[in-house]
Amino acid sequence: MRSPLPDYLTEVLDACTDGSGTLADYIPELANVDPDRFALSLVTAEGTTYSAGDDNHVFTIQSISKPFVYGLALEKRGFEAVLGKIDVEPSGEAFNEISLERDSGRPLNPMINAGALTAHALVADADSPGTAIEEIRALLSALAGRELDIDEKVAASEMQTTYRNVAIANLLRGYEIFCDDPDEVVAGYVRQCSVDVTTTDLAMMAGTLASGGIQPRTGVQIFSRPVVRQVLSVMATCGMYDAAGDWLSTIGIPAKSGVSGGLIGVLPGQLGIAAYSPRLDEHGTSVQGVAAFERLSRDMNLHLMDAPMVAHSALRRRQVYGEGSDAVTLLELEGDIQFTNTEQIVHAVVDEPVTTPHVAIDLTLVRTVLPVGRRMLLELMRRLHVDGIDVVLIDPDGDLPDPDAGNGYRPRVVRCLEEPRESR
Amino acid sequence: MRSPLPDYLTEVLDACTDGSGTLADYIPELANVDPDRFALSLVTAEGTTYSAGDDNHVFTIQSISKPFVYGLALEKRGFEAVLGKIDVEPSGEAFNEISLERDSGRPLNPMINAGALTAHALVADADSPGTAIEEIRALLSALAGRELDIDEKVAASEMQTTYRNVAIANLLRGYEIFCDDPDEVVAGYVRQCSVDVTTTDLAMMAGTLASGGIQPRTGVQIFSRPVVRQVLSVMATCGMYDAAGDWLSTIGIPAKSGVSGGLIGVLPGQLGIAAYSPRLDEHGTSVQGVAAFERLSRDMNLHLMDAPMVAHSALRRRQVYGEGSDAVTLLELEGDIQFTNTEQIVHAVVDEPVTTPHVAIDLTLVRTVLPVGRRMLLELMRRLHVDGIDVVLIDPDGDLPDPDAGNGYRPRVVRCLEEPRESR
């Protein structure tokens, strides 16, 4: 059987091809592209990729680099330092508006050019100013899962007309938002925007955000969870410039567009999406890209606020094995252990108390234990122990290291279900 | 075993009690409340309730009524009519700013007073203007799961000082955003804000939004999914007035506050949350309420962008029963059937093709089949059928009615797993 997904994506491309919009003209080199290219790629949080159209066509990343470089700045400088220099409020203004906070000059958010120039400057090491761009290229390559290059021809073309970015960089320098040479920051930023990508690359980058910062193909943790959270929040409120509210309610996918025609979206925990079509609307966003996102969101119920009832429980199975003093209640858990689904395990154990002298909590199928899940599992084990029940933790992958449940109590840890039963 | 949740909530209340902030004084009656009341309630999407503190203390709902009345307007008038009168863009302004669209006078969003007055007017039937308030009281009662009353003393108190709302209503009338008498709209709106609630009521209202519009206790579908999506989107971008970006990135919970000290939050698919503490910050939001939300979000990883990797698959179990020409591959599904988890079933079947002549797809444990899930399941069945495999659908609850897979093919539908095997 062939997967129906690629066919579906091809249908979406066909339905969304309408030839309206115009090529970006403010960067001379961008006016020379083939206006009819159209591509769409999806990457699931597990790393499965689906593509259709010109998905190996190469174009420059432009503003889609912004959320990732912001993430890099957060990783390198920490939240406090970055938030002190770049706010996170929607500007209600177009992408090239100046949008600085009155008095302080702090850019309103990292998705407008002022914020992106500042994020670029924050990445630079004070003692080796020219290295930021190489670090950024390496980051984007790691996100894409392959080496990416800079299109120097596009960069040079943009440098000739980028008066507005020079203006903004000088304003920021005047406010001492950064202390680097404004011309150097602009030159680095323009090269950052000129990294060559395909929709497959972009979908992989978006997919990395969707899977909590782990590149879904290579498995490398590129961003920490708090950074992913921050980047996605900013994309949700500021990614689509002056139509934040309309985009979030209609499409419901944190997103970011670039003036070369690229567009990415992230559905946390589920999907990274990327589209490419170089004809733009008046906001500088790909017309057909937006149409494809609308279609995907509507057809596939991909809306941030339309979350499925999360795995009703992390409890995959509850079963009693053996009898009498050997009787053990097996609680088999699965998925990410977070608040809601652990609450349901606790709720189940409270509602229908354990009647066997032993309980085995099996984490074999668990993917991640979030801090809240850890605290709740430990508390559950502690309370079972207080009730006189012997608890065994099956944790072959070490998902719950150092299980100190409090009051000096630690459950016994084993590697597989057979062990405890065999050991008895 | 006792659930640890109430203890945890009590801890949160203790940790967040700091006595700062001041009582609202612009409504005389609100200045007379006990400033030290503090309550916190959670309702899961399944309807389990946890509370701590003064959770049966009664206060007026105030602006927390806004998202629900907006939802009611959407249900009664449809999206087009409502969006034509109220936009959905963040205003970047305080709650009592006027925030009308230049020229048209359209309120920027339904969370500011101008939008809320318009939503109230939209609920009214042209031919019986006075009935909106009763309809709204009934809605809020249905959401809370009990009859709620209007505190006429607070309403009367507010009517004496509500010059600003009278001003806004007259501006809206001047722009013909509505054609009702401005004084009547204000009088109705003030009574809407004076409905008496507890945090348990509010958490239940929020929980209804969390569970896709279904009141989690009564099971009544109060809002359709598209309306829930819209209401939550607007809460996410406009619910916290001039700090939308900061709130979404730090707390990450679509929320709405009221000037009497209430605060609700909704984590789609997971939780409804409500807090109450009447001391307010300079935005008119409960100081301790915000602190409690911050603590909950941080401790419990309750952040919209921190979605757990959604149920890696809706495929609970894949197992082969029988042999030879009777061999059947059972695909047991669970949870909400949406895009991501169905994609994983399809992916599994493509990767490891079915080798038995029969396939049984079991929906017994399924909760809801979203449209995208329906389309994908039908396409899966069609493709299996094309490959010459006999498909049986186990659907005791009718989750997939009228299973027309296209090209005239319909799988056989049965009520339980035994049937197909017995029937063979």
Next chain:
Amino acid sequence: MRSPLPDYLTEVLDACTDGSGTLADYIPELANVDPDRFALSLVTAEGTTYSAGDDNHVFTIQSISKPFVYGLALEKRGFEAVLGKIDVEPSGEAFNEISLERDSGRPLNPMINAGALTAHALVADADSPGTAIEEIRALLSALAGRELDIDEKVAASEMQTTYRNVAIANLLRGYEIFCDDPDEVVAGYVRQCSVDVTTTDLAMMAGTLASGGIQPRTGVQIFSRPVVRQVLSVMATCGMYDAAGDWLSTIGIPAKSGVSGGLIGVLPGQLGIAAYSPRLDEHGTSVQGVAAFERLSRDMNLHLMDAPMVAHSALRRRQVYGEGSDAVTLLELEGDIQFTNTEQIVHAVVDEPVTTPHVAIDLTLVRTVLPVGRRMLLELMRRLHVDGIDVVLIDPDGDLPDPDAGNGYRPRVVRCLEEPRESR
């Protein structure tokens, strides 16, 4: 000989008739007027009137009442009280914009509706709230030099649609800019706007401002000079709403328009001008009225910044009479004695010293002695006295009462030139 002025004004009317613009429609009654009426009136600071066209056609004064009621508020409450409630900054906004100062709610200036409503409320006596309108009608009558009436039909018509003014009055009440009932203030203000006038009346009102607050026909001092200064300053910067800079540089006449089609202008010390034509441009200003003002300003060099070199000197004549110890230098002054022209007298006396033992300073032809002129004349006389010269002041009208020159010196005062010579 007939004056050429009326012919000239008729020419201007002919040249400026073009039939473009539309009648005001927001006050129903104003939509019923004859759109082709056109009138132009001038009043010099001496009270000479020139008119052309429909100069006895009656229309409602509307916003042209604003500067005069502002002046009345200044006279009654004093500068400090009024400035505390109404600022004087241009709003850069249309006439019906709300334009309140952030936080305080203080209207930006008295020419926008918010400021005009506040000025109206300031005129009211706290203990007899309904009397403001009668006081205002009496003021406007005194300015026009005849009894004016209120067109109650227009007032009633406007009351039906004046939602925006009700809105603004409620906002102001909410900010405690005034404490009167908002509906009463609006009702009074609407009647203030409905006072019936002709262009001759309006030109006389403008002429009163041109001649320093003295009604040029009746000679009554209606406004003090500081109030006139303030009213004209505000007309210059705020009178033409969002085109203040363009109007002042192109036309150069402090002005105020009304939505019924009236338009007044004041050239301080020179002229009051009024036009009427009810077809309006998009700012709510008379199209043909503006054209006539442009034509008058260009043709007649009526531009505030194009001031003539002021009377090179107040010294009309310097002549020596008699010989020897009887010789007297007569200094005959004329006009308004202010700084520039008195400086020239002093300059002349310094340059070409008095060589006679007597000096006679003749104020017979002087119109007004401003405080600065008084100080300079007294100082001149003191210094002549110190130089051993005998000074006589000819002041038949008492223009320089109590001429204490300092150091105990007072010049001898006589009523006519003959006296001193006869007395010797």
Next chain:
Amino acid sequence: MRSPLPDYLTEVLDACTDGSGTLADYIPELANVDPDRFALSLVTAEGTTYSAGDDNHVFTIQSISKPFVYGLALEKRGFEAVLGKIDVEPSGEAFNEISLERDSGRPLNPMINAGALTAHALVADADSPGTAIEEIRALLSALAGRELDIDEKVAASEMQTTYRNVAIANLLRGYEIFCDDPDEVVAGYVRQCSVDVTTTDLAMMAGTLASGGIQPRTGVQIFSRPVVRQVLSVMATCGMYDAAGDWLSTIGIPAKSGVSGGLIGVLPGQLGIAAYSPRLDEHGTSVQGVAAFERLSRDMNLHLMDAPMVAHSALRRRQVYGEGSDAVTLLELEGDIQFTNTEQIVHAVVDEPVTTPHVAIDLTLVRTVLPVGRRMLLELMRRLHVDGIDVVLIDPDGDLPDPDAGNGYRPRVVRCLEEPRESR
């Protein structure tokens, strides 16, 4: 006798010395000046100069160059070209705000930096870009009546920190408001701001505007009257940045301040004023300079709206000479012949008709005949002629060249009063 004016100015300086305010620090070199310098100079429209304090202390002109360079741009490029690039509306914003018109990028007025940079660029000849600064230095020298130099040390100091001007120039270049290299425009503008002046120089520059564009000492016509009108209008509405309304109503003198501590004011037809004191308020304006202006305006009735009743008439004398058929009515005129005072002559002749067969109109004491005065005098002579009266024009200075009164009639022109009588 010594003039009391210098003593008065010294009194003003003493009264206004209070030592508050702080030195400009954003240009490093400006922070090194003596904070206690204080000077005040007046120049009358006739060129008389009065000074007090440190009136020969040299400082850089800074923003006070703006109105003059704007005037130069108007002279060189014409009104249409300049208005197309720089609007004339008050910005309501601080001096260093960006204040560009939405969409077009046109600076709101020539008194903010964006407008001043544009005016500087407009002065440049396209084919020799570096020459603008020399042309500007020459203009300022002509206005001062002596050669002025550029303080290259201050210019170099400012160039190091002028990020904001570089930013604004790049924005303007991006909008194609000008097409010069932004860095070159900034370098030229910074040198323009660094021209060295004293208060005497500045008062002479202001006096040139006061006397209709004629340098009062050298008699050179530097600006045409329409340019003077435009420059003064813009100073009145935009010269004091965000306090235009307050300044105009309180002080009433079109003015411009500079960050080095200079301040000029112009009372059209009367006076140019300059002050210097380097301690600044929060608007970047000299604290003691403002205090001196307030004092002068109050003491000396120097308020634009407080115009004296202009020379009641241009008619200095009306006298009948001779008898019978030789009888001639002499009308001796004086001052500037503009509308108001000529109207009074006409009015007088209409009121009290000429009864002699001859009329002599004597322009010997006339300074300037404005176009409106010319038209009115010619019409007066034409109407006298039509009434059968013989008209002779005494015009020794050629103030009324080519006196074509219409219908082929031209009065006889002679050089002095004796001529006509002698000739008969």
